[in-house]
Amino acid sequence: MNLDYHPLGDTGIQLVFGTEISEETNQKIRMFAEELSDHPIDGVVEWVPAYTTLTIYYVPNKISYRLLQEKLEAINDQQHGREAASASLVYIIPTYYGDEDSDLSFVAESNGMSEEEVVNVHANKDYLIYMMGFVPGFPYLGGMPEEIATPRRVDPRAEILPGSVGIAGSQTGIYPLESPGGWQIIGRTPVKLYDPSSEEPILLESGHYLRFVSISKEEYTEIDSAIKRGEYVVQTEEKKVG
Amino acid sequence: MSNAIFKVTKPGLLTTIQDCGRVGYQQYGIVVSGAMDSFSMNIANFLVGNPRNEAVIEVTVMGPKLAIMKDVIIAICGGNLSPKVNGEKAPMWKSLEVKEGDTLEFGQPLEGARSYISVAGGFDLPFVMESKSTYLKAGIGGLEGRALEKGDVLYGAREENGKSGRALHRDKVPTYSNEMEIRVVLGPHHRAFSDEAVHTFLSSTYEVTPQSDRMGFRLKGPTLEHTTSADIISEAIPLGGIQVPANGQPIILMADRQTTGGYTRIATVISGDIPYLAQAMPGCKIHFREVSVEESQDIYENNDRLIRTLEKVSSLR
Numbered sequence: 061m062n063l064d065y066h067p068l069g070d071t072g073i074q075l076v077f078g079t080e081i082s083e084e085t086n087q088k089i090r091m092f093a094e095e096l097s098d099h100p101i102d103g104v105v106e107w108v109p110a111y112t113t114l115t116i117y118y119v120p121n122k123i124s125y126r127l128l129q130e131k132l133e134a135i136n137d138q139q140h141g142r143e144a145a146s147a148s149l150v151y152i153i154p155t156y157y158g159d160e161d162s163d164l165s166f167v168a169e170s171n172g173m174s175e176e177e178v179v180n181v182h183a184n185k186d187y188l189i190y191m192m193g194f195v196p197g198f199p200y201l202g203g204m205p206e207e208i209a210t211p212r213r214v215d216p217r218a219e220i221l222p223g224s225v226g227i228a229g230s231q232t233g234i235y236p237l238e239s240p241g242g243w244q245i246i247g248r249t250p251v252k253l254y255d256p257s258s259e260e261p262i263l264l265e266s267g268h269y270l271r272f273v274s275i276s277k278e279e280y281t282e283i284d285s286a287i288k289r290g291e292y293v294v295q296t297e298e299k300k301v302g
Numbered sequence: 303m304s305n306a307i308f309k310v311t312k313p314g315l316l317t318t319i320q321d322c323g324r325v326g327y328q329q330y331g332i333v334v335s336g337a338m339d340s341f342s343m344n345i346a347n348f349l350v351g352n353p354r355n356e357a358v359i360e361v362t363v364m365g366p367k368l369a370i371m372k373d374v375i376i377a378i379c380g381g382n383l384s385p386k387v388n389g390e391k392a393p394m395w396k397s398l399e400v401k402e403g404d405t406l407e408f409g410q411p412l413e414g415a416r417s418y419i420s421v422a423g424g425f426d427l428p429f430v431m432e433s434k435s436t437y438l439k440a441g442i443g444g445l446e447g448r449a450l451e452k453g454d455v456l457y458g459a460r461e462e463n464g465k466s467g468r469a470l471h472r473d474k475v476p477t478y479s480n481e482m483e484i485r486v487v488l489g490p491h492h493r494a495f496s497d498e499a500v501h502t503f504l505s506s507t508y509e510v511t512p513q514s515d516r517m518g519f520r521l522k523g524p525t526l527e528h529t530t531s532a533d534i535i536s537e538a539i540p541l542g543g544i545q546v547p548a549n550g551q552p553i554i555l556m557a558d559r560q561t562t563g564g565y566t567r568i569a570t571v572i573s574g575d576i577p578y579l580a581q582a583m584p585g586c587k588i589h590f591r592e593v594s595v596e597e598s599q600d601i602y603e604n605n606d607r608l609i610r611t612l613e614k615v616s617s618l619r
Contacts, residue, residue, distance in 0.1 A: 066489050066490035067487050067489060067490075067570075067595045068487075068489075068490060068540040068543065068570045069486075069487050069540060069541075069542055069543075069570035069571065069572050069573060069598060070487065070572050070573055070574070070595065070598035070599050070601070070602045071540070071541075071573050071602070072540045072570070074490050074537070074538070079535075081535060093329075105325060105326070106325060106326045106327075106328055106329065107329060108328045108329045108537075108538035108561060108562070109329060110535075110536060110537040110538055110562060111535045111536060111537070112535050112537070113537040113538065115537065115538035115540070117328075117540070120598075120599040120602045120603070121602065121603055121606045124596075124599055125595045125596075125599060126596075191536065191562065192329060192330050192331040192561075193331045193536065193560060193561045193562030194331060194560065194562070195331060195439075195440065196330065196331045196332045196333070196440050197330060197331055197332075198331050200536070236331075237440060256430050256431065256440070256442045257430070261327075261330070261332070261431055262327070262330035262331070262332070264330075265329075265330070266329065
């Protein structure tokens with residue numbers, strides 16, 4: 061496929077893979093980024109995958125724009141018909157739905173469903189992590205069923221706890237750190253998406269998937285204390301194709 | 303023996319620890335941060351014999367008052383915010399020795415907006431994702447993830463015997479005026495604007511508004527009309543990116559910008575002009591001039607050569 065290349069000043073280049081948000085485009089971007097990490101190009105500093113673009117930052121005293129573009133074009137030619145080197149992962153996110161002050165009942169009511177039905181729709185399905193951004197460790201997830209879409213809160217909360225799982229319009233997401241916000245909070249996970257003091261400060265990576273699994277309040281407490289003891293490992297499985 | 307260097311007696315408007323920022327974590331949503339004026343940070347470090355990206359104190363407009371707790375070599379570079387040692391004007395762009403019991407303070411902002419204080423041996427602060435830069439919104443880096451406050455004590459990382467009296471050659475000292483020409487490479491979304499809007503952007507004067515901070519500089523000037531929507535599918539946003547929301551008023555993205563954004567960007571400021579731009583005070587007038595990618599990379603080469611030469615000289619002692 062032909063990509064569009066755009067300079068971002070003297071130290072950036074943007075690769076455009078398409079004009080529509082789709083899983084297919086996102087997987088192409090993931091494969092391209094994988095190639096950059098497997099076969100580093102001298103002068104490339106870092107890259108940021110997004111919905112339809114891959115942005116690469118580089119130092120021009122190591123490689124010029126033209127030369128970098130040529131190398132990227134060559135990579136793109138090789139990508140043709142290639143399978144991803146590694147399978148996508150599914151991160152399993154244990155979630156306790158419907159805490160006392162959650163908006164689960166509101167989400168259920170405004171969609172004419174029971175709370176249980178909302179949980180069944182939201183959990184046990186794989187959401188693609190299209191990109192990371194907004195705040196450290198925040199995943200932009202795609203694929204939430206429209207039947208549980210709910211507008212943001214009329215009165216945003218001044219404080220949303222880390223790990224809160226929410227819905228805003230037809231988007232779903234997890235708050236990695238405490239912040240104010242207007243999302244409808246339907247549950248909470250004890251899993252840490254962002255831990256600045258950790259060796260790997262960010263749990264998730266774009267191009268992979270995430271699955272919420274409903275847990276009880278007791279399980280929440282158990283996992284939470286296992287995390288605090290440093291004894292909990294977030295489960296992942298390989299994404300089944302098709 | 304304690305290695306306390308400074309005690310903050312007045313914090314100033316916004317005084318933070320910064321280095322070159324968090325490089326390599328943008329794909330996880332981690333904001334880069336770092337010194338707004340990296341040139342001044344680099345020079346301040348060279349003058350005291352530090353590596354170029356050692357963490358320094360970034361002082362904003364109204365500077366702090368610091369009690370000196372041990373004899374140490376420091377340098378102050380960047381905007382002239384009237385630095386004084388014991389009430390006497392202190393030299394800038396030149397290393398100097400301050401003694402235990404001295405007071406370093408700042409007065410009126412005379413030129414530029416941000417000053418950088420380096421100390422020989424650097425500050426003893428933890429690395430968060432390989433950087434000591436303060437990022438206030440996430441509360442990470444620097445001293446407990448926040449701006450300096452009254453009573454804070456900063457400790458030296460290493461015993462260093464920097465030399466006083468080392469100065470940047472006068473010809474190389476930048477001057478900051480209240481009217482700047484800032485060079486840009488057009489795109490990536492200049493096609494979302496009419497030719498007329500692109501012409502307006504490159505030929506008009508834009509003014510830095512008071513709604514400008516480490517995240518971005520909001521400008522005021524002739525409205526830039528879109529031919530398509532002002533919104534795009536979110537994508538990575540670079541340092542110096544000039545985004546134009548639906549109101550047609552440009553915003554230049556600076557050190558604390560988010561990693562991604564959803565507004566059209568008409569152009570990107572070249573990296574070599576960011577240090578000047580970082581010194582713009584509200585009211586500063588900006589003219590944008592287009593350069594090609596090739597030109598922008600020649601400018602990068604020249605700047606980089608200067609920095610590397612100074613680095614070499616500085617490591618010779």
